[in-house]
Amino acid sequence: MIVFEHVGKRYGGRFDALAALSFHIQRGEMVFLTGHSGAGKSSLLRLIMRLERPSRGRVLVAGHDIDTLHATQIPFYRRQIGVVFQDHQLLFDRSVFHNVALPLEIQGMEPRESARRVRAALDKVGLLHRERALPIELSGGEQQRVGIARAVVNKPALLLADEPTGNLDPQLSADIMALFEDFNRIGTTVMIASHDLALIARLRHRTLRLSDGRLAADQEAS
Amino acid sequence: MSREASQERGARKQRTTNSSRWRGWVRHHRAMSLDSALRLVRTPLGSLFTMLAIAIALVLPAGLWLMLDGARLLDAELDASATATVYLASEVDDEEARRIQQALEAHAQVNASRLITASQGMEEFQRSLGLEDLLSQLPENPLPATIVLTPVDPEPSAMRQLADQLSTVTGVDEVRLDLAWLDRLRKLAELGRRATLGLGVLFGLGVLLVVGNTIRLAVASRRQEIEVVTLIGATHAFVRRPFLYSGAWYGFGGGLLALALLVLGGDWLATPISDLAASYGANYALPKLGWIGSATLLSCSTILGWLGAWLAVSQHLASIYPR
Known part of the structure; x- marks a missing residue:
């Protein structure tokens, strides 16, 4: 699903955020990405989302070298990826329902079909009863679950998460991770950047550890 | 399933996605x-x-x-008021002036004309200046007969051409165009x-x-x-x-x-x-x-x-x- 071939990313002509990075993630895998802050986790995710382009090497997603995508194709490429952000990036001027509906609205989906999918996604994260609420009225854990609902409402083949449990207590973090495992179980490829080592160790999925932009360890699932 | 049937189904699916995309676009x-x-x-x-x-x-x-x-x-x-003034030679008498007027009116570029004989011109001059006493002391009328023409085409170049043509007519002394202000x-x-x-x-x-x-x-x-x-x-x-x-x-x-x-x-x-x-x-x-x-x-x-x-x-x- 995701192939990195000797990928390097250099900022400002001298700082190497990533260097000679190579790995291969199969379709349907669930993978953690760890490393201290500044190790290059976010850069790696930004490369997959085609927010940035590699300075060296190739990034292949679903068999395509995404560097060759034309600017007009990039939005359609991004629609196939669900993304969960640490600060969840919800829009505070609209309800939970409309936040989750946003990806479908962008695709121009019929409102009735869209509403059905939004309610299904909200049901999955256990927030169906809050669909009319504004994000500001929700707790941190609930806001993150709305962010997850928005990422999966489109049924993406690939789900990326950047520190999805960064601001949550251990119990909420475990709940969020269980949600990701559920999506993985129905075939979604999941990649989660996190520095919550204790939680990662307990979940026993494949783990890529980055250090100074290099792959320090690739620990298979146990 | 036959190949044709599957193709037809594919085509129908394509059509619905296109039309739903169009509806989505309009909706947005x-x-x-x-x-x-x-x-x-x-x-x-x-x-x-x-x-x-x-x-x-x-x-x-x-x-x-x-x-x-x-x-x-x-x-x-203003175009409608564009005119050319034809001054006749001073020796031309009224009858001769009328004959020249008819000749000028026959010109294709002339729309209308008005003759002011020497004595009419004198009267108008005296009236507008209020100099009756002074002018009546002159031994003879110094003013020539004039014909005021309205051209068909009021464009300055066309009027200049008309003036050149008319000035060669016998009995015509000078043709004046008041074009400067119009220009x-x-x-x-x-x-x-x-x-x-x-x-x-x-x-x-x-x-x-x-x-x-x-x-x-x-x-x-x-x-x-x-x-x-x-x-x-x-x-x-x-x-x-x-x-x-x-x-x-x-x-x-x-x-x-x-x-x-x-x-x-x-x-x-x-x-x-x-x-x-x-x-x-x-x-x-x-x-x-x-x-x-x-x-x-x-x-x-x-x-x-x-x-x-x-x-x-x-x-x-x-x-x-x-x-």
């Missing part, structure tokens, strides 16, 4: 035009100021254009037209900047929203759409205000203008903009607003997208 346009209009209504004072700035920028060139349009009507009136007026009108065009372009740019600046602020205040929808796969067109509608609404509102200002200003200036024109003996009134003129002004202002928004949003989008 409708939603965004309404949403952007509501956003303007929600901040009435700010919207009004932006529209007023647009209206003021539009009123000046539009008003000048109206005045020139009126001057063009005046021009046509000067034409040049003045041309200057006015160019100035209006130049001002129109400058003030149009002004409208672009006003709308661009307003939209730039709107974009900045919705930056997070733009970034989020871009991250989850919105196209440039999708991101631009609400702002383009806002710009178009600003332009449309500004155009409406400009129309109102033009009507009010026209009424306010109508009396002094017609008084002034009457004092010159001309029949001049500021023309009304009319339906076509109003529609043109409104569409121009709407397009300018749309364009200003487009420039502002595009500039911002370029800063979001990675190279």
Whole structure:
């Protein structure tokens, strides 16, 4: 699903955020990405989302070298990826329902079909009863679950998460991770950047550890 | 399943996705035009100021254009009054003068003519100057008979050609054209037209900047929203759409205000203008903009607003997208 071939990313002509990075993630895998802050986790995710382009090497997603995508194709490429952000990036001027509906609205989906999918996604994260609420009225854990609902409402083949449990207590973090495992179980490829080592160790999925932009360890699932 | 059946099913599926994509596109346009209009209504004072700035920028060139349009009507009136004066030789008597008049009228370029015999000319001269006593003391009438011609074509070049031809007729002493003032007026009108065009372009740019600046602020205040929808796969067109509608609404509102200002200003200036024109003996009134003129002004202002928004949003989008 995701192939990195000797990928390097250099900022400002001298700082190497990533260097000679190579790995291969199969379709349907669930993978953690760890490393201290500044190790290059976010850069790696930004490369997959085609927010940035590699300075060296190739990034292949679903068999395509995404560097060759034309600017007009990039939005359609991004629609196939669900993304969960640490600060969840919800829009505070609209309800939970409309936040989750946003990806479908962008695709121009019929409102009735869209509403059905939004309610299904909200049901999955256990927030169906809050669909009319504004994000500001929700707790941190609930806001993150709305962010997850928005990422999966489109049924993406690939789900990326950047520190999805960064601001949550251990119990909420475990709940969020269980949600990701559920999506993985129905075939979604999941990649989660996190520095919550204790939680990662307990979940026993494949783990890529980055250090100074290099792959320090690739620990298979146990 | 046969191959044909599966192909047919594929085609039908393609058709439904295309038509649903089209419906989605129309739906988003409708939603965004309404949403952007509501956003303007929600901040009435700010919207009004932006529209007023647009209206003021539009009123000046539009008003000048109206005045020139009126001057063009005046021009046509002046053309009708363009004449050539043919002075006959002093030895030509009245009968001979009448014969020459008939000969001149036969010319294809002459529309009408009026003969002023030497004695008639003397009478008019005395009347207009009030010098009866002085002139009656002259031993003989020094004035020649004259024929005033109205040409078919009042263009200066055509009239000059006519004058050259007529001056060769026997008995004609000289043909005079009073073209200098007509020429000067034409040049003045041309200057006015160019100035209006130049001002129109400058003030149009002004409208672009006003709308661009307003939209730039709107974009900045919705930056997070733009970034989020871009991250989850919105196209440039999708991101631009609400702002383009806002710009178009600003332009449309500004155009409406400009129309109102033009009507009010026209009424306010109508009396002094017609008084002034009457004092010159001309029949001049500021023309009304009319339906076509109003529609043109409104569409121009709407397009300018749309364009200003487009420039502002595009500039911002370029800063979001990675190279």
